[in-house]
Amino acid sequence: MTAQSDVWAGMGWDWTDGDDIRRRLDEGADPERWSGGRPLHRAAAFGSREVVAELAGRVADVDALEDGVTALWEAVVARKPDSARALAAAGADPWRLSIGGWSPGRLSLAGPTPGLFPVPEGVSLTDTERAAAQEADRLTTALGEFYYDGTGLACVADIDAAEAVRRLEAAPMEDEAVDGLLDDPYGYDMDESLQIIGVTSVPGGCAVTQSWGYAPQMPGVLA
Structure with a gap:
């Protein structure tokens, strides 16, 4: 076990404490990896905007892939608009193609924050996709929190x-x-x-x- 991995010891799914993450990074934690995968991906899905911005400023490639997707994709899927904006501000590409030919930006058009990123000309949902997104919103609203x-x-x-x-x-x-x-x-x-x-x-x-x-x-x- 390396000294770097020791610094990430105890990290689970909660990546919201900016001070704790910053301390670990300053003490030598590797911003590119920990035992559960890429820290930026985990923070994008389960962390705070503060932590995402901190990690995004320390990685070599903000659009690095894990399981075929970027951290920005994870943030959009997890419905973390603040984290998604922080990643875009750090240089992440909302229109990079990913799973099924979708990009994080196009995926956001089908979610609750369609205005998350400036939309390039010619990019939109089809009528079928828009109807499916509306039905999904209706069903999740009916299910409640x-x-x-x-x-x-x-x-x-x-x-x-x-x-x-x-x-x-x-x-x-x-x-x-x-x-x-x-x-x-x-x-x-x-x-x-x-x-x-x-x-x-x-x-x-x-x-x-x-x-x-x-x-x-x-x-x-x-x-």
Whole structure:
């Protein structure tokens, strides 16, 4: 293990502390790599504008690739407009082609910040792509904001919640029992908690959810 890699020790997914990152870099941390990949890519997806700007000023190539994409692509995908602007200000190319022939700039046209970069003449979405982007925005807005790590979800067309409950041969849970489970789902036996799911009627069908497990995606439940 090198001295440089030691300086990055303890770094995980949180790349928001500008003072900490600056200290590590000043102490010899390599701005080009750490054990989890390229620092600039991780900061673009999970960090702050301050950290992205700091790293962008220290790397040899702000458009270096990791897994075939640039840090700017990561920032656009992660919906980090401030970080994307910091990368563009540092010289990253918004119109460099990447996955599927898309560039970070063109991808941004399909997201919530279409005005993120000045758009060159002749660059635009097709009618089909624009319609898909609008539908994606409608669906994500309907889904809302929630902590989704580990959440099970199945969206089933043409049946409502009552019919889903009937097909699953399920029975309602007491409110108190559900409240206790939601407060501490991992305090319960997994075999027991996986048997409890939520079903909600929505336009066109129903949504089957479980915030702590994968039961909605189990083949038997889907069938």
